[in-house]
Amino acid sequence: MGIVPAELSSTELSAIRGAFLDFVGDPFFQSVAESVRYLPDGLLVLKDGTIADFGPYDQLQAKYGKVKTTHYPDKLILPGFIDIHIHYPQTEMIASYGAQLMEWLETYTFPTEAKFKDTVYARHIAEFFLDELLRNGTTTALVLPTTFPQSVEVLFEEAQRRNMRLIAGQVLMSRNAPEDLLTPAQTAYSQMREQIQKWHGKGRSLYAITPRFAVTCTEEELQLAGSLAAEFPEVYVHTHLAENKKEVALTAELFPDRSDYLNVYEHYGLVRDRAVFAHCIQLDESAFERLSQAGATIAFCPTSNLFLGSGLFPLHQAKHTEHPIKVGLATDVGGGTSFSQLQTMAAAYQVMQLQGKSLSPFQAFYLATLGAAQSLSLEDKLGNFAIAKEADFIVLDAQATPLMQLRNPVPVPQSIEAIATTLFAIMLLGDDRAITATYVGGALTTKL
Amino acid sequence: MGIVPAELSSTELSAIRGAFLDFVGDPFFQSVAESVRYLPDGLLVLKDGTIADFGPYDQLQAKYGKVKTTHYPDKLILPGFIDIHIHYPQTEMIASYGAQLMEWLETYTFPTEAKFKDTVYARHIAEFFLDELLRNGTTTALVLPTTFPQSVEVLFEEAQRRNMRLIAGQVLMSRNAPEDLLTPAQTAYSQMREQIQKWHGKGRSLYAITPRFAVTCTEEELQLAGSLAAEFPEVYVHTHLAENKKEVALTAELFPDRSDYLNVYEHYGLVRDRAVFAHCIQLDESAFERLSQAGATIAFCPTSNLFLGSGLFPLHQAKHTEHPIKVGLATDVGGGTSFSQLQTMAAAYQVMQLQGKSLSPFQAFYLATLGAAQSLSLEDKLGNFAIAKEADFIVLDAQATPLMQLRNPVPVPQSIEAIATTLFAIMLLGDDRAITATYVGGALTTKL
Numbered sequence: 001m002g003i004v005p006a007e008l009s010s011t012e013l014s015a016i017r018g019a020f021l022d023f024v025g026d027p028f029f030q031s032v033a034e035s036v037r038y039l040p041d042g043l044l045v046l047k048d049g050t051i052a053d054f055g056p057y058d059q060l061q062a063k064y065g066k067v068k069t070t071h072y073p074d075k076l077i078l079p080g081f082i083d084i085h086i087h088y089p090q091t092e093m094i095a096s097y098g099a100q101l102m103e104w105l106e107t108y109t110f111p112t113e114a115k116f117k118d119t120v121y122a123r124h125i126a127e128f129f130l131d132e133l134l135r136n137g138t139t140t141a142l143v144l145p146t147t148f149p150q151s152v153e154v155l156f157e158e159a160q161r162r163n164m165r166l167i168a169g170q171v172l173m174s175r176n177a178p179e180d181l182l183t184p185a186q187t188a189y190s191q192m193r194e195q196i197q198k199w200h201g202k203g204r205s206l207y208a209i210t211p212r213f214a215v216t217c218t219e220e221e222l223q224l225a226g227s228l229a230a231e232f233p234e235v236y237v238h239t240h241l242a243e244n245k246k247e248v249a250l251t252a253e254l255f256p257d258r259s260d261y262l263n264v265y266e267h268y269g270l271v272r273d274r275a276v277f278a279h280c281i282q283l284d285e286s287a288f289e290r291l292s293q294a295g296a297t298i299a300f301c302p303t304s305n306l307f308l309g310s311g312l313f314p315l316h317q318a319k320h321t322e323h324p325i326k327v328g329l330a331t332d333v334g335g336g337t338s339f340s341q342l343q344t345m346a347a348a349y350q351v352m353q354l355q356g357k358s359l360s361p362f363q364a365f366y367l368a369t370l371g372a373a374q375s376l377s378l379e380d381k382l383g384n385f386a387i388a389k390e391a392d393f394i395v396l397d398a399q400a401t402p403l404m405q406l407r408n409p410v411p412v413p414q415s416i417e418a419i420a421t422t423l424f425a426i427m428l429l430g431d432d433r434a435i436t437a438t439y440v441g442g443a444l445t446t447k448l
Numbered sequence: 449m450g451i452v453p454a455e456l457s458s459t460e461l462s463a464i465r466g467a468f469l470d471f472v473g474d475p476f477f478q479s480v481a482e483s484v485r486y487l488p489d490g491l492l493v494l495k496d497g498t499i500a501d502f503g504p505y506d507q508l509q510a511k512y513g514k515v516k517t518t519h520y521p522d523k524l525i526l527p528g529f530i531d532i533h534i535h536y537p538q539t540e541m542i543a544s545y546g547a548q549l550m551e552w553l554e555t556y557t558f559p560t561e562a563k564f565k566d567t568v569y570a571r572h573i574a575e576f577f578l579d580e581l582l583r584n585g586t587t588t589a590l591v592l593p594t595t596f597p598q599s600v601e602v603l604f605e606e607a608q609r610r611n612m613r614l615i616a617g618q619v620l621m622s623r624n625a626p627e628d629l630l631t632p633a634q635t636a637y638s639q640m641r642e643q644i645q646k647w648h649g650k651g652r653s654l655y656a657i658t659p660r661f662a663v664t665c666t667e668e669e670l671q672l673a674g675s676l677a678a679e680f681p682e683v684y685v686h687t688h689l690a691e692n693k694k695e696v697a698l699t700a701e702l703f704p705d706r707s708d709y710l711n712v713y714e715h716y717g718l719v720r721d722r723a724v725f726a727h728c729i730q731l732d733e734s735a736f737e738r739l740s741q742a743g744a745t746i747a748f749c750p751t752s753n754l755f756l757g758s759g760l761f762p763l764h765q766a767k768h769t770e771h772p773i774k775v776g777l778a779t780d781v782g783g784g785t786s787f788s789q790l791q792t793m794a795a796a797y798q799v800m801q802l803q804g805k806s807l808s809p810f811q812a813f814y815l816a817t818l819g820a821a822q823s824l825s826l827e828d829k830l831g832n833f834a835i836a837k838e839a840d841f842i843v844l845d846a847q848a849t850p851l852m853q854l855r856n857p858v859p860v861p862q863s864i865e866a867i868a869t870t871l872f873a874i875m876l877l878g879d880d881r882a883i884t885a886t887y888v889g890g891a892l893t894t895k896l
Contacts, residue, residue, distance in 0.1 A: 092854050095876035097869065098806050132851060306754075307876075309801030337794065337876050339851065346785065353757030358546050401880070403580060403787065406540050421545065428543035428755075428785050431879065432849070 014442070015064055016044040017057055018072035018395070019412045021419060022079050022384035023370040027362040028319040032416060036362050037384075040414050043069070044077070046391050049163070049441035054385045072395050074411045075436055076422070078365065079384050080139025080392035081341040082372035083331050085238075085278040085299035087144045088129040088155060089113045089122075090334025100309050101244035104335070110178050116151040117180070123154040130158055130166075134445045136339040137435040139392035140372075140382060142238055142276060142299075142330075143168040144210055147183050149191050156199050163441045165204035165382065165390065167236055170195060172209075172225060173216040185221035192228060200235055204390075204441075208236035208276075214251045214264045226268035229275075236274045236376070239265065242287075243279035244310050262287040271296050274377050278332065279304075280318075281311040292323035297375040300367065301332035302347035308335050312351050315359070328372035329364075341368040342434060345427040361424040391442035398422050400434040462890070463512055464492040465505055466520035466843070467860045469867060470527050470832035471818040475810040476767040480864060484810050485832075488862050491517070492525070494839045497611070497889035502833045520843050522859045523884055524870075526813065527832050528587025528840035529789040530820035531779050533686075533726040533747035535592045536577040536603060537561045537570075538782030548757050549692035552783070558626050564599040565628070571602040578606055578614075582893045584787040585883040587840035588820075588830060590686055590724060590747075590778075591616040592658055595631050597639050604647050611889040613652035613830065613838065615684055618643060620657075620673060621664040633669035640676060648683055652838075652889075656684035656724075662699045662712045674716035677723075684722045684824070687713065690735075691727035692758050710735040719744050722825050726780065727752075728766075729759040740771035745823040748815065749780035750795035756783050760799050763807070776820035777812075789816040790882060793875040809872035839890035846870050848882040 020042040025035035043060040045053035045067065053060060089112060096108040116122045122145075133141060145151040145168055152170045159166035170191055174182050183191070192209060200207035209225050209232075211217045217225075229237050242248055242261045251261050258264045262283065265271050273295035280291070280298045291298065300313050318325040330336070331344050338344060345364035352359040373383025381390050398408040407425045410418070426434055438445045468490040473483035491508040493501035493515065501508060537560060544556040564570045570593075581589060593599040593616055600618045607614035618639055622630050631639070640657060648655035657673050657680075659665045665673075677685050690696055690709050699709050706712045710731065713719050721743040728739070728746045739746065748761050766773040778784070779792050786792060793812035800807040821831025829838050846856040855873045858866070874882055886893045 091851075094851065094855060095873045097809065097872045100801070100804075128850070128854060135850070306798040307801065309798075309804060311802070350754040350757075353548070353755065354759070356548075356757060361545065402576070402583070403539075403542065406576060407542060424545045425543045 011048055013052060013064070013067045014046050015067045015069040016046070016072070016077065017069050018042065018075055018077045020044065020077045020385060021423070023362070023366045024384060026371065027360065027366050029321065029324070032362060035366070036416060038416050038419055040412060044385060044393070046442040049391055049443070051385060051387050051389050051391050054387060072436070076396040076398060076412060078394055078396060079369040079382070080394050080438065080440070081137045081368045082328065082376070082382065083133070083138045083141040083341060084276055084297070084328035084372050084375055085301055085330035086141050086333050086336070088126060089116050089146050089151065091125055091129045091132065094334040095337055096334065100246070102246050102250070104308060109334070110181055113146045114178065114180055116146040117148050119150045119154060122148070122151045123158065126155045126158045130162055130164060132339050134162070134438045134440070135435065136341065136432050137394040137396070137438050138339070138341060139394070139438060139440050140165045141167070142208060142236065142376065144171055144238070147171045147173050147181050147188070149195070152195055156205050160203050160205060162445070163204060163443070165206070165392070167206040167208050167376070169208040169210040169236070169238065172211040172221055174218050174221050176216050185218060185224055188221065189224040189228070196228070196232055196235055200232070206236065208238040210238045211270070213240040213247070214255060214261065215247060222264070222268040222270070226270050229272065230269055233272070234274070236276065237270050237272070238276045239270070239278070241265070241277035241280050242282040244308070245282055248282045260284070260287060262290060266290065276375070278330065279310065279313070281305060281313050285317070288317050288320070288325060289323045292325045295326070297326040297328060299330040299332070300327050300348060301330045301336055302351045303337045303344055304332035304335035305351065306347055307337050312355050314355065315348070315352060316355070316357050326375040327367060328375035329367040338431070340431050342427045342430040344368070349427070361420050361427060364427055365423060391439060393439050394435055395437040396426060397434050397436045398426055400430060404429050404434070459496055461500060461512070461515045462494050463515045463517040464494070464520070464525065465517050466490065466523055466525045468492065468502075468525045468833060469871070471810070471814045472832065474819065475808065475814050477769065477772070480810060483814070484864060486864050486867055488860060492833060492839075492841070494890040497839055497891070499833060499835050499837050499839050502835060520884070524844040524846060524860060526842055526844060527817040527830070528842050528886065528888070529585050529816045530776065530824070530830065531581070531586045531589040531789060532724055532745070532776035532820050532823055533749055533778035534589050534781050534784070536574060537564050537594050537599065539573055539577045539580065542782040543785055544782065548694070550694050550698070552756060558629055561594045562626065562628055564594040564596050567598045567602060570596070570599045571606065574603045574606045578610055578612060580787050582610070582886045582888070583883065584789065584880050585842040585844075585886050586787070586789060587842070587886060587888050588613045588826075589615070590656060590684065590824065592619055592686070595619050595621050595629050595636070597643070600643055604653050608651050608653060610893070611652060611891070613654070613840070615654040615656050615824070617656040617658040617684070617686065620659040620669055622666050622669050624664050633666060633672055636669065637672040637676070644676070644680055644683055648680070654684065656686040658686045659718070661688040661695070662703060662709065663695060670712070670716040670718070674718050677720065678717055681720075682722070684724065685718050685720070686724045687718070687726070689713070689725035689728050690730040692756070693730055696730045708732070708735060710738060714738065724823070726778065727758065727761070729753060729761050733765070736765055736768070736773060737771045740773045743774070745774040745776060747778040747780070748775050748796060749778045749784055750799045751785045751792055752780035752783035753799065754795055755785050760803055762803065763796070763800060764803070764805050774823040775815060776823035777815040786879070788879050790875045790878040792816070797875070809868050809875060812875055813871060839887060841887050842883055843885040844874060845882050845884045846874055848878060852877050852882070
């Protein structure tokens with residue numbers, strides 16, 4: 001189990017020295033010079049879990065010479081990864097064999113989620129899940145629990161023990177799933193109201209209204225979710241959209257009056273800023289334009305889309321200059337097959353290559369750091385090393401395996417061109433071993 | 449550097465006890481009961497680097513009670529992996545960014561291969577390469593060196609030092625590549641003849657006539673390769689076929705008299721038993737039927753096909769009941785992104801899912817063990833635990849990471865159904881860490 005970093009964060013100044021890379025713009029729309037910031041020898045000064053100062057070591061050395069400093073020579077320091085779509089109850093059923101979405105839900109997912117009625121069990125998995133995120137360098141996530149309120153409670157409790165900024169909310173299902181997983185719409189509505197009051201904005205916790213997807217929700221339920229979303233505009237909306245063809249067809253049958261799948265959510269006021277839609281593979285141009293206009297977000301889940309055979313997400317369409325959509329990278333465990341955002345970037349690159357497009361290493365890392373923070377409207381708190389932001393960051397080892405040592409003979413190159421090559425090799429060859437250290441709120445978490 | 453296992457193999461009997469899984473039939477065409485053999489508690493008896501006996505521990509215990517036995521409780525023992533298509537000079541340029549096949553060759557591959565003129569450098573990479581194969585549980589490979597004879601020599605020398613069964617041969621290029629990588633056809637022909645005499649059948653080495661691909665070979669060169677292939681039917685042919693659309697179009701321009709890409713190789717007598725064609729993505733039904741009739745082999749390279757965006761190999765078409773083709777799994781490093789056949793199986797599963805098909809864990813492991821041995825006509829020597837075969841095998845850890853421990857709470861299940869689930873999780877979540885030990889010719893190699 002991870003330590004509780006909150007107890008270790010300090011009102012005293014402390015500092016980290018090393019090579020820092022972060023983003024100050026969007027590398028999909030801006031040049032490398034405008035969007036990437038690389039300090040081969042930098043100093044990050046921490047106080048109260050936030051960033052007190054940041055800059056080149058030689059400029060800050062005099063001012064902070066007496067501050068206790070941890071030096072990571074030969075390592076790269078980046079903002080902590082943000083995973084904008086992941087199911088914690090599916091941790092133990094990751095890599096389940098042989099089905100596409102709808103059969104996979106019935107065969108593996110629903111029986112597993114039924115176990116989360118048991119609070120002790122739910123806490124055990126929540127602890128493992130959060131520690132596994134930290135081992136993989138992910139410091140913030142937007143998480144689906146289950147339909148059981150206790151599965152929400154233990155997740156927030158354990159996230160707070162670890163001082164992690166985490167977003168979650170009770171999953172809504174009232175039809176088309178096994179009886180023991182369903183909650184009547186009115187009951188769920190009351191439970192959500194209580195949870196919002198209890199958790200949203202408490203410490204680093206934030207709340208998300210989470211209809212699983214249109215298929216498992218009644219009209220009444222979506223209406224109640226929409227009214228909550230209107231009452232609490234700063235609360236998130238989190239759901240799935242157009243992942244799989246069979247799912248799209250079923251949604252059309254269930255909601256014959258809606259013009260398309262997205263329009264189901266639009267109709268109930270669920271498409272807005274701070275609304276996150278996972279997948280969005282089977283959408284037409286019009287839906288992309290409407291998502292852009294609404295200020296909504298897409299969670300791009302490439303390992304899941306490959307594993308379940310859902311298809312290839314057209315990232316280039318979402319990153320269209322005329323109607324850009326906010327996109328964050330997501331593992332979607334357990335449909336996704338890895339907790340590592342590095343491995344997820346590698347899969348994102350494959351998805352783009354299969355469409356005859358590309359994805360630069362800067363674009364890939366942006367999607368899991370500043371881009372993900374922006375996609376959650378959290379760029380005032382997370383995503384890069386700007387002063388006053390929360391101090392969640394990771395220490396990357398470009399030489400974590402013998403092959404990575406051969407591929408990256410210089411672990412910390414000086415030029416921006418060379419660092420692009422190194423980052424690409426890390427995202428293709430790296431995994432949890434490449435995460436030397438994870439800091440949450442300025443405090444080092446222990447590696448399991 | 450790995451040890452030299454030959455020095456440790458023994459004329460004395462020794463034995464390995466544990467849970468053994470191998471194949472005795474083809475799980476694409478036969479039932480699990482007919483094709484999979486699983487001994488939850490078995491004994492493998494070794495002598496002179498080969499398998500002297502094999503069976504359930506309780507049946508063999510009395511006979512071999514005094515033999516020195518290594519016991520691996522809680523581990524799975526499988527035949528060593530066989531990788532039927534990999535480029536050793538590309539080891540250090542694995543994960544090179546942003547191009548599809550033809551540009552990738554020009555930008556990264558050819559400049560890297562030019563360095564192999566230097567014997568010292570070539571030996572350094574050959575050593576790393578072979579040790580990396582062993583770390584990943586691969587005990588036999590069909591390897592492309594470069595056009596330099598010295599790159600062939602050092603590879604065979606280092607493979608022999610490790611007692612590995614390895615197939616390789618000088619790469620043929622006489623046009624459409626940088627000048628310093630080209631060898632005149634007649635010169636290469638003489639060099640190949642010498643190499644066949646020197647290496648084919650020496651120890652565990654075997655030779656492959658290796659025209660890089662039609663694009664870099666003149667008609668004269670293919671003709672000479674074909675005449676060698678006829679003179680030495682037991683020598684392999686190894687090349688690329690229909691990987692990428694641009695490559696297919698270029699081949700059609702260069703060989704206007706041939707009916708399709710495969711017909712270029714057919715015309716020169718290069719399509720036969722022991723001829724291995726990597727990729728075969730852009731082929732029509734007729735080419736698949738002709739490959740089947742000729743008894744030729746396809747190397748399925750899923751991580752490479754995804755990374756370079758080449759496309760999705762239709763394995764189901766190759767495993768057609770009416771015209772089955774021999775298929776082996778291959779990493780294709782450095783177009784492929786991993787030395788691990790486990791990660792390659794995971795990618796193969798994704799490729800099939802994206803085509804609306806599936807790939808069972810037994811089928812996946814078969815493609816890297818007995819299926820790969822059959823695809824190289826080496827099933828009399830390698831691929832399973834049949835008595836008298838060469839004793840190349842690996843010890844797998846289903847609990848190699850915290851996530852794998854959670855996913856596989858029982859590391860060695862008793863039933864065949866449960867072992868399928870465990871193998872699937874290993875191939876999806878495993879990497880070099882899941883390879884506890886690699887034995888070559890009956891001797892344990894050291895883990896780096």
